[in-house]
Structures are given as structure tokens and as C-alpha cells.
Amino acid sequence: MNEKTKWHDRLFGKKLIKCDSTNNSNDFNTFPTNEVLKNVQIIGLYFNFANINTQSDDFLKKLRDLYEKLNAGCLNGDADKRIEVIQVVMWAHNDNYGDFEMSHRDSLLGLPWFAMPFSEINLKTRLSRRYRIKSGVPTLVLLDKDGSTVSISAHERLVEDPNGTNFPWRPRPVDEVLKDVVLQPGGSYYQDHPNGIKGDIRYIDVPDGVRGFYFSAHWCPPCKAFTPHLAEAYKMIRKREPNFEIILVSSDRSAESYSAYVESMPWLSVPFQQASVRAELAQLYGIRGIPTLLLLDSNGHVITMDARSEIAEDPLAQNFPWKPRAVNILTDRFLTKLHDFPSIVLFVDAEETEIQFAESVLLPAATNYYKMNNINISSVSEDRLFSTCDHDDYFLQFLIGTDNESTDILRDLTGLDDVVPLLVAIDLPNRRYATMEYGLEITTDSVNDFVRKFQKNDLKFKDISEEGVENAENL
Structure with a gap:
């Protein structure tokens, strides 16, 4: 196995188990990970939780139907598999569930794909942190054949597109997502942008520089607590970096709540009526909770997903834009x-x-x-x-x-x-x-x-x- 394929073993371990065991023992057949993934175009990591009832899991049925449909033309081995699924069985909480190993086995019986062995507890925990998996929420992550991330929100895309018409649902870049969106200035936007565009403002009009996307909502207490601190940091940063801009992506549940929230904000926002755009941005960056402030560089690459913590640790924003540091x-x-x-x-x-x-x-x-x-x-x-x-x-x-x-x-x-x-x-x-x-x-x-x-x-x-x-x- 060459250097380029070692990532298989690092992420999933050297062996995977085949889920179609029908015997009464606790043993599944195992296969080397690099062999399982050797001729695969897309790898689907399916995180599910054994101590949540999966018998009526409608998503599992959708995933299985998609798996069989996409791979129907490569059963003879002449073509690459379009998708291979690796199931990662976890627990939503460590309650007194009983026989954890048996429940792990029961979660896999009869399924057509592969899974990480029960014993790989540390690797599973590491994967869940890596892809920011929320406890108790079944999640599908798609990886390319080189291990790069295609989508960390494929669960939602499969629900929207159960036939896989647009599989593997590669996300559109942010400038394309916002291409036709007229951004809404916050209530105090023009106080901080006296020379700003007075007409329609689009993403392409935002000056080149560091851009922040602030996922937040008026109903969220931690968001309301953080927003004033962010506004202070925003104004300090703009004195040194006038091209810095923030765009609010709201999770508010009503137009009234959204309007009240943006009234005092000095930055731009995605309009409330652009619900599909707001959802696509959340999927693009795999947002699992709010408030989240992420920063992009001028090329659209993520500098940090956790600028909220950076501001808490560096309230004067002396290290903005908080690129990774050696120490x-x-x-x-x-x-x-x-x-x-x-x-x-x-x-x-x-x-x-x-x-x-x-x-x-x-x-x-x-x-x-x-x-x-x-x-x-x-x-x-x-x-x-x-x-x-x-x-x-x-x-x-x-x-x-x-x-x-x-x-x-x-x-x-x-x-x-x-x-x-x-x-x-x-x-x-x-x-x-x-x-x-x-x-x-x-x-x-x-x-x-x-x-x-x-x-x-x-x-x-x-x-x-x-x-x-x-x-x-x-x-």
C-alpha cells in the first residue's frame, strides 16, 4: 500500500467488517480497508447511534436504496463502485443500555455495506470530532477517493434528492451560492460604511479581504450575548482592515425576529426570505450549532471555523485573522x-x-x-x-x-x-x-x-x- 492510500488505515483502521452476516455468532467477516476502498469513487461515512431506535429509520432505507441503485452497474467488478458506505456505530449517551457489543452487531445485520469494528472506539470518537458529528443525530459524510471531504451535510441532500440525481452533491462555492442574492445592510451598516454602496449590494461587491460568516439567531441566548462583543471586535478590526466584512446567516424563525435582530448590526446579512440560500450556506460549512463565526480568506478558503473562541481569547483582535500559529x-x-x-x-x-x-x-x-x-x-x-x-x-x-x-x-x-x-x-x-x-x-x-x-x-x-x-x- 503506497503513501497516498495510508489515510484509509489512519481514519478507519486496517480492517472493516462486512455487515451482511446472518450467522448467530458475534463475528463478522473482515476485509482489509485498502482492498474495500481500492476501486471506489465516493466513500460515505454513515454515523448512526445504536441506543436510538433505528428499526423505523426512514433515512437508513433511503441510504440503502441509493447504495443499491448507484452500484447496480458495477456488481461484476468491471467498473469502480460509485459509493461504498462505512457505517460508524456510536451511542448517543453512555447510559445503562445493556450489551453494547450486541447492540452494535444488531445495528449492522443484513446491511449491504461495511462498518468499523466495535473495538475501534477511539477511532470512531476521533472521526466524530473530525466531522463535528452531533450526538444522537444520524449523519452522512461523503469523501472523495483521496480522502478529501465532498460533503459533511449529505444526510440533508439525500433526503432532498432520494434518487441521487445530483449525487455526490458537491457543494457550490460560496460566491456561486450568493451570486443572485441582494444582501441586506444591518440597521447601523451605513454608520460604519459612510462610503458604502447605497443601492443593491451583492457578494461580488464586497471588497476583497477577510470575510466572516456569522451563523446566529435572535432566539438564541448565547448568540445575543456574543453579538455585542463581535460588534466591538468588528469595529476595531475595520479600523486596521477596512475591507473586513461580516455576513449574517440567520436561523431566526420569523421575519419579525430577524428584523429585530439585524436592526442594530453594523454588517450585512442574507435576507430572511432567502431560506434556501441560508440552508445551503449552513450545509456548505457543516454548521452544527450557533453561534458560529467562520472566517474566509480572499480566495474563499476557511481560515478558522471558531473565530468566536478567538475573539474570547483575543478581545482586542491583535492576532486577527487568527491563522494557525506554530505555538x-x-x-x-x-x-x-x-x-x-x-x-x-x-x-x-x-x-x-x-x-x-x-x-x-x-x-x-x-x-x-x-x-x-x-x-x-x-x-x-x-x-x-x-x-x-x-x-x-x-x-x-x-x-x-x-x-x-x-x-x-x-x-x-x-x-x-x-x-x-x-x-x-x-x-x-x-x-x-x-x-x-x-x-x-x-x-x-x-x-x-x-x-x-x-x-x-x-x-x-x-x-x-x-x-x-x-x-x-x-x-
């Missing part, structure tokens, strides 16, 4: 990524001088590491950085742990003493960690050496306990 402060959102990628963490006191010291010794090692692995950390968007398959084997985070809740959680997870400075390699996917030798001075050279040893698997690793890993699932 980051350990916060909740980086803590969650520990499930997917190992990290080099330097714990220090919260004083500014200590944080500057930590960055000064971590940054050269991080820069060297990314250069060696051909990762351009400054130009790749966060969304692609943390989802592209080519980086899965070797992407490494570099973090500064200060005196905050995220640091406390990580110390509790690994059982580390409250010592600073302390350099640690956290490899949660492999349930292990290693610390730099006590007494060894932390310098640029010693950090570089520590990273090299990590890459060569030459550190003295300690196991993270089962209890710690279970607690980490709640991060």
Missing part, C-alpha cells in the same frame, strides 16, 4: 485536539515574561518540525490543517500551559506535579506521555533534542491510566 496557549479548544494529535507542552507560570520565554524556546523547534514535514503553518487554513489526511501521521501541536483550567485538566490527566517550567510530550492517541529529565535546563537546543527524540520514539514514555483516558473523553 499556542493551551486552552479548551486545543485541549480537545489532544485526542487527535500528540503535543509538546511547556508548562510555565502565567507571567508575561514566562510566556515569552516559553514561546522563545518552543518556536524554533516548532518551525523546524513543520519545515521538516512540509507543513506551511502560516498559509494553510485551520480547517484543512486539522482535517487533511496527509498530516495525520505526524502533525504535532506545540502548546504553552499557563495557570488556567485547561492546564489543570491536563496535569490531572497525566498525574503531573504542579512544577514549572516543565516540558512534556502528551501522546493521548497512544495513551502515553513523557517528560524532559528533571534538572535539565530548558533551552532552544534541549527542546529541539526533546522533539527529535519524540519523533524517533526514544523518550521514556509512561502510560496514561485507563481512568485518565476515560476522563479525557469528557474534555
Whole structure:
């Protein structure tokens, strides 16, 4: 198997089970993942939840009908399969459901496709985070043969197009979605845009620059709490970056609610009556909850899907537009990524001088590491950085742990003493960690050496306990 196909194993494991078992044992026939996906045009990841009644799942029937229809012409093996489905069975909540392994088996019996084995619990959890799967909501994600994402909202598209007329439902780019839409100025738009267009404003009229799409609603309390902070940040940013613009994509349930919400907003919005456009934008970016603020660069590529958190951590917007950085402060959102990628963490006191010291010794090692692995950390968007398959084997985070809740959680997870400075390699996917030798001075050279040893698997690793890993699932 060549390098280009290794992503199969990284995402789904080396073996898949065939779901059409009809025997009474708990064993399904297994096949190598790379063989299952060797001649497949589109891969469908079907996330379902075993402790939700699936017997009457109308979507499952639609998916099965589509699967059989699309593959009807390639049963003899002469042509590529148009779609192969890999079912990912999960649980909506860890209640006292009974025999989890048996319920997993029951969810798969008689289906015509493949599934990830029950034992691949960590990989399933990782996939659910990767594609932002909402607990209890069956979801269909489509991938191209190279592992790139075609659609993370294929569930909705199948419901709309059960015959697969437009399969694989490749999303239209944002400029095409908004091509014929006249955007609505917010109530205070012209106060902030005194020289703005007074007539119809279309997406093509928005100046080249960073663009934000704000998915929000008047009825949503967290949205109403965040919107004033966003407005302040928006005005600060526009003083430095006058081409920055935000477009509201509302989830309001009535025109009156929408109108009341946009009255005080200084940016543009997709009109309430453009319901299909608002829905298509939400599908395009896989929006799972509100409020969500995502930023696009001038080429339409996602810079970050979580600008809301960036504003909370950087209220003066000093690091706008918050492109991925080689070294980051350990916060909740980086803590969650520990499930997917190992990290080099330097714990220090919260004083500014200590944080500057930590960055000064971590940054050269991080820069060297990314250069060696051909990762351009400054130009790749966060969304692609943390989802592209080519980086899965070797992407490494570099973090500064200060005196905050995220640091406390990580110390509790690994059982580390409250010592600073302390350099640690956290490899949660492999349930292990290693610390730099006590007494060894932390310098640029010693950090570089520590990273090299990590890459060569030459550190003295300690196991993270089962209890710690279970607690980490709640991060």
C-alpha cells in the first residue's frame, strides 16, 4: 500500500467488517480497508447511534436504496463502485443500555455495506470530532477517493434528492451560492460604511479581504450575548482592515425576529426570505450549532471555523485573522485536539515574561518540525490543517500551559506535579506521555533534542491510566 492510500488505515483502521452476516455468532467477516476502498469513487461515512431506535429509520432505507441503485452497474467488478458506505456505530449517551457489543452487531445485520469494528472506539470518537458529528443525530459524510471531504451535510441532500440525481452533491462555492442574492445592510451598516454602496449590494461587491460568516439567531441566548462583543471586535478590526466584512446567516424563525435582530448590526446579512440560500450556506460549512463565526480568506478558503473562541481569547483582535500559529496557549479548544494529535507542552507560570520565554524556546523547534514535514503553518487554513489526511501521521501541536483550567485538566490527566517550567510530550492517541529529565535546563537546543527524540520514539514514555483516558473523553 503506497503513501497516498495510508489515510484509509489512519481514519478507519486496517480492517472493516462486512455487515451482511446472518450467522448467530458475534463475528463478522473482515476485509482489509485498502482492498474495500481500492476501486471506489465516493466513500460515505454513515454515523448512526445504536441506543436510538433505528428499526423505523426512514433515512437508513433511503441510504440503502441509493447504495443499491448507484452500484447496480458495477456488481461484476468491471467498473469502480460509485459509493461504498462505512457505517460508524456510536451511542448517543453512555447510559445503562445493556450489551453494547450486541447492540452494535444488531445495528449492522443484513446491511449491504461495511462498518468499523466495535473495538475501534477511539477511532470512531476521533472521526466524530473530525466531522463535528452531533450526538444522537444520524449523519452522512461523503469523501472523495483521496480522502478529501465532498460533503459533511449529505444526510440533508439525500433526503432532498432520494434518487441521487445530483449525487455526490458537491457543494457550490460560496460566491456561486450568493451570486443572485441582494444582501441586506444591518440597521447601523451605513454608520460604519459612510462610503458604502447605497443601492443593491451583492457578494461580488464586497471588497476583497477577510470575510466572516456569522451563523446566529435572535432566539438564541448565547448568540445575543456574543453579538455585542463581535460588534466591538468588528469595529476595531475595520479600523486596521477596512475591507473586513461580516455576513449574517440567520436561523431566526420569523421575519419579525430577524428584523429585530439585524436592526442594530453594523454588517450585512442574507435576507430572511432567502431560506434556501441560508440552508445551503449552513450545509456548505457543516454548521452544527450557533453561534458560529467562520472566517474566509480572499480566495474563499476557511481560515478558522471558531473565530468566536478567538475573539474570547483575543478581545482586542491583535492576532486577527487568527491563522494557525506554530505555538499556542493551551486552552479548551486545543485541549480537545489532544485526542487527535500528540503535543509538546511547556508548562510555565502565567507571567508575561514566562510566556515569552516559553514561546522563545518552543518556536524554533516548532518551525523546524513543520519545515521538516512540509507543513506551511502560516498559509494553510485551520480547517484543512486539522482535517487533511496527509498530516495525520505526524502533525504535532506545540502548546504553552499557563495557570488556567485547561492546564489543570491536563496535569490531572497525566498525574503531573504542579512544577514549572516543565516540558512534556502528551501522546493521548497512544495513551502515553513523557517528560524532559528533571534538572535539565530548558533551552532552544534541549527542546529541539526533546522533539527529535519524540519523533524517533526514544523518550521514556509512561502510560496514561485507563481512568485518565476515560476522563479525557469528557474534555
